[in-house]
Amino acid sequence: MTDPVLPEFPQLGAEERAALADLARRQQAGLRLRGRIVLACAEGLTNAEVAQRLMVSPATVAKWRERYLRRGLAGLHDAPRSGRPRSSNRQEAEARVAAVVEQARAGAPVPSTRSLSDTLGLSQSTVARIWREQEARLPERPDGRPGEPHGEADGQEGGEANRTGGGPVPGTPRMPRQLLSDHVYTLLRDWIVSGRLAPGQRLVESEIARGFGTSQAPPREAIKRLAYEGLVISQPHRGTYVARVSERQAQDIRDIRVMFEEYAARRVAGRLDAEHTRLLTEDVSRLRRAAAEDDIGAFRDADMSFHRHVCEAARNAALIRLWRMIESSLWDLHVLGDPRYAGSWGAMAEHHAELLDVLRSGDPDAAGPMFADHAAGEAARYLPDGSGPATGPGR
Numbered sequence: 001m002t003d004p005v006l007p008e009f010p011q012l013g014a015e016e017r018a019a020l021a022d023l024a025r026r027q028q029a030g031l032r033l034r035g036r037i038v039l040a041c042a043e044g045l046t047n048a049e050v051a052q053r054l055m056v057s058p059a060t061v062a063k064w065r066e067r068y069l070r071r072g073l074a075g076l077h078d079a080p081r082s083g084r085p086r087s088s089n090r091q092e093a094e095a096r097v098a099a100v101v102e103q104a105r106a107g108a109p110v111p112s113t114r115s116l117s118d119t120l121g122l123s124q125s126t127v128a129r130i131w132r133e134q135e136a137r138l139p140e141r142p143d144g145r146p147g148e149p150h151g152e153a154d155g156q157e158g159g160e161a162n163r164t165g166g167g168p169v170p171g172t173p174r175m176p177r178q179l180l181s182d183h184v185y186t187l188l189r190d191w192i193v194s195g196r197l198a199p200g201q202r203l204v205e206s207e208i209a210r211g212f213g214t215s216q217a218p219p220r221e222a223i224k225r226l227a228y229e230g231l232v233i234s235q236p237h238r239g240t241y242v243a244r245v246s247e248r249q250a251q252d253i254r255d256i257r258v259m260f261e262e263y264a265a266r267r268v269a270g271r272l273d274a275e276h277t278r279l280l281t282e283d284v285s286r287l288r289r290a291a292a293e294d295d296i297g298a299f300r301d302a303d304m305s306f307h308r309h310v311c312e313a314a315r316n317a318a319l320i321r322l323w324r325m326i327e328s329s330l331w332d333l334h335v336l337g338d339p340r341y342a343g344s345w346g347a348m349a350e351h352h353a354e355l356l357d358v359l360r361s362g363d364p365d366a367a368g369p370m371f372a373d374h375a376a377g378e379a380a381r382y383l384p385d386g387s388g389p390a391t392g393p394g395r
Contacts, residue, residue: 009041009042009044009065009069010042010069011042012042014282016072016073017039017042017282019073020035020038020039020042020073021035021039021286021289021298022035023035023073023076024036024039024298025293025295025298031076031077033054033056034064034076035076036054036228036297036301037050037054037056037060037061037064037065038064038065038068038076039301040053040054040301041061041065041068043305043308047061047062047065049327049328052328053328053331054228055224055227055228055234064076092120093120093122093126093127093130094130094133094134096116096119096120097116097120097127097130097131097134098134100116100131101131101134116131128215128217180212180214180217180218181217181218181219181221181222181225182222183218184208184212184214184218184219184221184222185221185222185225185226188203188208188219188222188223188226189226189229189231192226192231192232192242192340193231193339193340193342197242198242199242199243199244199245200241200242200244201241201242202239202240202241203219203223203232203239203240203241203242204239204240205219205220205223205240208222223240225297227240228297229296229297229300229339230243230300230331230332230334230337230339231243231339231340243332243334245333245334246333249329249333250333250334250335253326253329253330253333253335254335254375254376254377256326257326257330257335257336257375258372258375258376260311260319260322260323260326260375261307261310261311261371261372261374261375262368262369262371262372262375263314263319263368264310264311264313264314264316264319264371265310265358265359265364265367265368265370265371265372266364266365266367266368267314267315267316267364268310268313268314268359268367269358269359269361269362269363269364269366269367269368270360270361270362270363270364272313272359272360273313276309276310276312276313277356277360279305279309280306280309280310280313280356280359281356283302283305283306283309283352284306284349284352284353284356286298286301286302286305287299287302287303287306287348287349287352288346288349288350288353290302290345290349291344291345291346291348291349292346294345296339296345299337299345299349300331300336300337300339303336303337303352304327304330304331304336304337306352306355307336308323308327310355310359310371311323313359351374354370355370355371355374358370358371
């Protein structure tokens, strides 16, 4: 099914783009996703292309595209909920949960959300939400221990889950305080990149939660981030798996990319207009910011945007169409912005600044080979010593 004819997306000003980029880095998953959707739409992608990149439905993309076009940034924030004000039952529940949170912080046993929901007459998800609200209002505990409620897997340790073959999480420690999803994400990502979680291996939220001793919310959020980075693939009705990349297919696409980028660089060198200079400069700033914040998903977005803008600057309509055709393969096969890269992301961001400089230099014979090496995965030769492996992934 193809997208309907979409209204032309407005050119983003520097202030608007900065506000959207800030939204795309928020801790709150909903706002972060909406910011990324709008930034992708601003690149000229269709709803289907944005949905594929961000692992959401085209309907979700269409919803937030339309809201942004109609109301701007204000349309991306949730309006106050309609309906009756909070009932006395809700207020009593908040007071009860607040007391339980305090008891948990003092070292008392923590009841499950299910037992609290039975006691309070509210749904389990509502109790969990109230718990998070009350926990957020309290200062951080000095001992650094989490005070989260448990779900049905109360009392199960990661070792037991692994002994019974219940989950793919090797040697899962108890999580320290701070945002649990960040710790789950970091460990899962390390295990995927190191190969401890093999390509094609299935990731089950409930099993990961048991292994880490958390509710399913932290693994769910962590898996969404890994999917956004391209390290896992979520398939409707089939589950989530560690991404399996065909090296033969990746090399085929890489070879095509080398030809495209060398041609574009030779054509653009010395003829870079003011608008594309601005866009590429913004892309470099986004790359630097993402590297500084260790946000690999945002780095990949900015990386793709940089190379797309170079192709657009060549002002060859056929090249732009061909780039669009291979862009999803560049993303899915990790040919561009490989999330498994083991070198310095900061050095790679600076290398993109050097790529922009060579386009400004006006020397096609310098720009062409430099972009070709970069696309071939040999950018490491241009990086400072120790900034990356001898042969780095395509960026």
